[in-house]
Amino acid sequence: MDSPTCSLSLLTLIILTIISTLSASFARTPCRTSCGKIPINYPFGIDDGCGSPYYRHLLVCSESGNLDLRTPSGRYPVRTINYGTDPHILIIDPFMWNCHDGDNFRSTRAFSLDASTHLSLSPQNEYLFFNCSGTDVIIEPKPVFCERFPERCDSSCDSSSYLCRHLPECGSVVGAMMSGSCCSYYPKATESLRLLLSHCASYTSVYWRNTGETQPYDQVPEYGVRVDFDVPVTTRCLQCQDMTKGGGTCGFDIHSQDFLCLCGKGNVTTYCDDQSGSEHRRVGVIAGTVSAASAAGVLGIGAGIWYLRKVRATAPVTCGVQSNENRLF
Incomplete structure (x- = not known):
């Protein structure tokens, strides 16, 4: 096989590879619609340019199919996303205390949200704080305290809350034993959560999950943070x-x-x-995927033509035999 035939075969292979790459790029759907088993619908997107710009760069999908929510306080694994009439995200904070930690109240950071993203902490969350300073935090049974100081009722941390006595996965006996070091408080803002945590050993978030059953069994407490979102x-x-x-x-x-x-x-x-x-x-403007492939295709074809001209201008070589004169790299 002479040199021009060898070069033509190589150029054909390069062009076919480029065409195959371009075809695969154009065949892609504009946006990925899932990450692992979690569907990704509007207003969210895991590819840049997908969904609403209000939620840009908030969801991160790993190569292994794990979805995280990115907030100013860190990245948190997403358990589920509900797009129905009650839109919300359920996340897990691995640093928060749970019943399996027992008396190990390890320090953690306060969960926070970026207010400009149309995300908000759900009122269905309850926050439990442990081993708080009695000199810095008002720790009282809320009904009694609110009767005595109604104007300061919102600032108290309820030591007689239901969840302090019935911690999820702990059972009522363990919950009762820990009730003296536990109190429940719902912050009006992220800053108040952070401030209270600075006077307590640790905290956790519990949300009430709807079971679809009849009352009073229609909701059960589970560890996690529920984040509500708007659909613009x-x-x-x-x-x-x-x-x-x-x-x-x-x-x-x-x-x-x-x-x-x-x-x-x-x-x-x-x-x-x-x-x-x-x-x-x-x-192809989404995340630069297809447009980048198009540019690569044009450059690749141009490089192939340039290579063919260069090879024809040099001395003939044996096709398939590599030497210092005909090596590609």
């Missing part, structure tokens, strides 16, 4: 998601953060089946 739906997003108009995915431009309807063949500012000639379609 606009007319443009509803049009984009409309299956009769192409069934796109709501997203945004990663530079301007303006709304984009993400479609399989490109992105538009209206909806996927819009035939308006004035619409500016851009192929």
